[in-house]
Amino acid sequence: MSKGRVNLKGIYKRFGNFVALKHIDLDIKPVEFFALLGPSGSGKTTTLRMLAGLEPPDEGVFAVDGEDVTYAPPGKRDIAMVFQNYALYPHMTVRDNIAFPLKMDKVPAAEIEPAVVRAAERVHIEHLLHRRPGQLSGGQQQRCALARAIVRQPKLFLLDEPLSNLDAQLRLQTRVELKKLQRSLNVTSIYVTHDQEEAMTLADRMAVFLDGEILQVGTPDEVFNRPRTIAVASFIGSPPMNLLPAKLDGRRLVVDGHVTELPFAPDHPGGDVTMGIRPSHVRIDPDGLPTRLYLSENLGESVLLNLYLGEYLVKVRVASFASAGDDETVPISFEPDAIHLFDTTSGLRIRTAQD
Amino acid sequence: MSLHRRAATRRKVVLMAVAAALLLVWVFPLIWAVIVSFKSESDVLAYPPTVFFEPIGRNYEDALFGDFSILDSLATSAIVSVSTTVLTIVLAVPAAYAFARLKLPAKKSIGFYTLATQMVPPVGLVIPYFLILNKVSMLDTYTGMIIVYLTFSLPFAIWLMVSYMEDIPFEMEEAAFLDKATRWQTLWHIIIPQVRGGIAVTVIFVFLNAWNEFLFAVQLGGNTVRPVTVAMYNFVSVEQTLWAKLSAAALIAMLPVVIIGIAAQKQIVKGLTIGAVKGGGRR
Numbered sequence: 001m002s003k004g005r006v007n008l009k010g011i012y013k014r015f016g017n018f019v020a021l022k023h024i025d026l027d028i029k030p031v032e033f034f035a036l037l038g039p040s041g042s043g044k045t046t047t048l049r050m051l052a053g054l055e056p057p058d059e060g061v062f063a064v065d066g067e068d069v070t071y072a073p074p075g076k077r078d079i080a081m082v083f084q085n086y087a088l089y090p091h092m093t094v095r096d097n098i099a100f101p102l103k104m105d106k107v108p109a110a111e112i113e114p115a116v117v118r119a120a121e122r123v124h125i126e127h128l129l130h131r132r133p134g135q136l137s138g139g140q141q142q143r144c145a146l147a148r149a150i151v152r153q154p155k156l157f158l159l160d161e162p163l164s165n166l167d168a169q170l171r172l173q174t175r176v177e178l179k180k181l182q183r184s185l186n187v188t189s190i191y192v193t194h195d196q197e198e199a200m201t202l203a204d205r206m207a208v209f210l211d212g213e214i215l216q217v218g219t220p221d222e223v224f225n226r227p228r229t230i231a232v233a234s235f236i237g238s239p240p241m242n243l244l245p246a247k248l249d250g251r252r253l254v255v256d257g258h259v260t261e262l263p264f265a266p267d268h269p270g271g272d273v274t275m276g277i278r279p280s281h282v283r284i285d286p287d288g289l290p291t292r293l294y295l296s297e298n299l300g301e302s303v304l305l306n307l308y309l310g311e312y313l314v315k316v317r318v319a320s321f322a323s324a325g326d327d328e329t330v331p332i333s334f335e336p337d338a339i340h341l342f343d344t345t346s347g348l349r350i351r352t353a354q355d
Numbered sequence: 356m357s358l359h360r361r362a363a364t365r366r367k368v369v370l371m372a373v374a375a376a377l378l379l380v381w382v383f384p385l386i387w388a389v390i391v392s393f394k395s396e397s398d399v400l401a402y403p404p405t406v407f408f409e410p411i412g413r414n415y416e417d418a419l420f421g422d423f424s425i426l427d428s429l430a431t432s433a434i435v436s437v438s439t440t441v442l443t444i445v446l447a448v449p450a451a452y453a454f455a456r457l458k459l460p461a462k463k464s465i466g467f468y469t470l471a472t473q474m475v476p477p478v479g480l481v482i483p484y485f486l487i488l489n490k491v492s493m494l495d496t497y498t499g500m501i502i503v504y505l506t507f508s509l510p511f512a513i514w515l516m517v518s519y520m521e522d523i524p525f526e527m528e529e530a531a532f533l534d535k536a537t538r539w540q541t542l543w544h545i546i547i548p549q550v551r552g553g554i555a556v557t558v559i560f561v562f563l564n565a566w567n568e569f570l571f572a573v574q575l576g577g578n579t580v581r582p583v584t585v586a587m588y589n590f591v592s593v594e595q596t597l598w599a600k601l602s603a604a605a606l607i608a609m610l611p612v613v614i615i616g617i618a619a620q621k622q623i624v625k626g627l628t629i630g631a632v633k634g635g636g637r638r
Contacts, residue, residue: 054529075535087526091548100544101534148534 003065004030004155004188006051011060013046013212020046021057022212028190028205033182035191035199038209039235047209048158048192053077064155075104080149081158084165086141088133088148094120095129098147105152119151122181139170146178150185157182157189163198175201196236200224208232226340230347233276233340239304241340242282242314246275253339256309258289263337267351274342279304279317281338288333296323305330392602399598414603418590425604428586432608434497435582436565439504443512443561444554450509451516452542456528466517469510477507481574488575495577503571508561515560519553520546556622563612583608 006028013021021043028034036044049055050062053074062070069077080101088097098116107115120126123143133141142162149157162178163171179202182189193199199206200220208215208223216228227233227241234240247254248270251262255275280302291307291314305316307330316332341350391399393410418425453459454466484503485494493499523546531541547554569584576585587608590601 052529052533054532074529074532075537077533079533081530081533083526083530085524085526087524087530089527089531089545100531100536104531104535104540148530 005065006034006156006188006190007061007063007066008047009061009063011047011050011057011062013043013050013055013057020212021050024060024212024214026207026214026217028188030188031186033179033189033191033202033204035193035203035206036209037193037196037199037203037206039194041211042209043212044192044194044207044209045160046212048081048160048190051156051190052079052081052158077156078154079156079158080152080154082142082145082149082160082162084161086133086145086165088141088144090133092132093129094125094131094133094136094144094147097133097144098129098151101148101152107152115151116147119147122150122184123147123177138166139174142166142174146181150181154187157185157187159189159191161193162191164193164195178202197238208235210235226349227276228349230274230276230342233342233349237278239279239315241276241278242312243342244275244277244309244312244314245344246273246341247271248273248341253341255334256289258333260334260336260339262339262352264352266341268341268343272344273350274344275334276340276342277334277338279315281335282314282316282332283335284316284318284321284330285333286331288331290329290331293323293326293328293330295326296321307332388602388606391598392606394599396597396599414599415607417600418604418607421600423586423589423600425583425586425607428581428583429608431580431586432566432582432584435500435504435580436562438497438501439508439565440558440562442501442505443508444558446505447509447512447516447557448547448550448554449542451513451520452546454513454517455520456525469513472506472510473514477570481570484571485574494575495579497580500572500575500580503575504565504568508564511564512557512561515557516550516553519550523549552622555619559615559619559622563615566612 006026008024008026011021011024012019024043024047026047036047038044046055050057053069053072053076056071060070061068064077089100092100095116098119099112102112102115116129117126120129123146125140125143125147128136128140128144133144136144142165145162159178163174166174175198182202191199191202193202203220205217205219206223207217210231215232216223218226218228223232224236227236230243234243244255248266248268250270251265253260253262253273253275289309291309294306294308294313297304297306302317302319303321305318305321307314307316309332314332316330341352342348343350392414393412394405394408395411395413398405398408417423420426454462454469459465488494488499488503491499493502527545527549528541531545536544566582567584568582572580572582572585573588576582583604587601587604590597590604
């Protein structure tokens with residue numbers, strides 16, 4: 001089935017003087033699970049609401065399967081959406097909530113009940129059909145909202161932070177089920193989240209939003225391992241990668257006087273660059289750069305060290321660490337093949353042999 | 356602990372005493388009317404007032420079936436009040452929805468105007484309304500009276516309903532739109548069921564206001580449209596005032612108000628306090 005291809009071209013959206021979306025281009029493939037990731041206020045929810053038809057863009061074109069639906073009303077788009085607060089109808093039972101889209105779509109009454117039961121079974125709430133939303137737990141309400149969205153076969157399935165109102169444990173469990181559900185549905189799904197772990201685990205591909213712009217589109221692997229800009233690098237990862245000023249001279253990378261010999265030849269004339277390295281790729285090395293220990297955080301499976309290299313905070317993840325006390329000197333070095341390089345002026349990634 | 360409790364008890368006693376005193380002030384005329392309504396006309400005027408008397412039911416008989424029977428005017432009051440209430444709700448609910456939700460041009464100024472009509476002293480409107488109704492030959496007609504009542508009840512009802520509708524999250528409607536519901540379907544299936552309480556409150560207030568209205572009824576009505584509030588004045592004439600019959604008629608006229616008041620006590624209090632506690636919707 002190749003239904004549900006989404007194209008956004010040159011989308012702009014302003015709220016008064018505030019530009020919420022600046023030239024958004026997106027191409028989402030059929031049946032893809034696509035995440036819009038970004039901090040709050042970055043435009044991801046605005047984009048989703050635009051897809052739903054709840055917030056028309058000021059400029060640009062939005063097409064589904066080649067058909068321009070930029071200004072089509074929500075009901076004409078054949079889109080189902082799960083809202084962050086679920087938006088269940090409180091005066092209806094779960095059964096009536098799930099049946100509502102079918103009733104509005106003028107589905108014959110005889111077909112509604114079996115469809116409702118089927119949808120409820122998929123999210124395991126078939127025993128709650130007679131209840132009202134107010135009598136459900138948060139997780140059950142979330143499932144009810146899901147069931148209402150999947151009861152008909154929409155072209156597009158939109159999810160606005162559907163897990164953010166669940167407690168941590170339930171969120172992990174629901175995340176797995178959501179992924180399974182999406183695969184079985186065969187419907188293009190667009191998922192808004194500020195939680196990068198959610199985006200990484202759920203999405204086939206994702207778009208990273210910041211200040212109304214898309215910084216990068218790619219698979220979770222691409223975004224994580226080959227961040228396109230410093231901004232993406234400083235957002236992705238928990239904690240995100242360390243970014244340090246460095247000097248590049250051929251294959252020699254100098255950070256604060258410490259030389260790292262790169263295993264690849266960067267595509268760059270040399271000079272001032274920004275080096276990025278993830279906390280788990282920094283080693284404690286007696287011959288390395290001396291840093292001052294500020295704090296060590298025991299995370300259970302690992303220890304996260306907060307070190308100061310001059311004025312720069314460097315986060316280092318190690319398996320274990322026996323502290324001699326704060327302000328202790330910890331020498332570090334960087335794993336050469338895990339180094340990311342960025343042009344300091346443009347903020348863009350410098351291509352390396354790995355890319 | 357016990358000190359606290361004693362203080363709380365004392366507080367309660369004082370509050371009760373104040374409430375009882377206030378209640379007495381309010382309730383005294385009513386009690387007096389009840390007593391008078393069972394007296395004979397001569398007993399009413401006796402001085403000092405007769406404390407012990409034989410209660411008679413004739414006043415009620417006269418008020419209902421006598422020369423100045425209020426039965427017809429009770430029916431008139433019912434027609435005017437019920438029509439006003441029904442029309443108000445039918446018009447105010449969609450209007451309130453529009454105020455609460457739609458992006459209307461000049462919404463603010465229309466909203467202000469709606470509220471401003473509530474601030475005009477009714478006395479100032481009696482004569483203009485009289486002239487207008489006279490011009491269009493609608494004095495002493497049900498249509499004219501109901502239209503005039505609507506000019507008061509509609510802004511009030513809209514204003515009250517807007518605050519209820521603003522409390523409904525936007526997402527709920529947006530979900531309905533995505534589920535292919537039209538605006539009207541959304542209003543009918545999603546909004547109205549959730550503001551049933553608000554509609555009940557509005558119905559009660561509008562009905563009571565229409566039922567109790569006197570000033571406009573007396574000026575703009577006549578022999579055809581004579582609500583009970585006006586009809587009672589038949590017991591007052593230049594020569595004499597038939598206090599006992601007037602009291603009986605007043606008590607009969609009060610009955611629907613009292614019944615509704617008791618039945619909907621909770622809703623009324625809610626309606627009175629809604630402006631005080633609610634925060635209002637987004638946008």
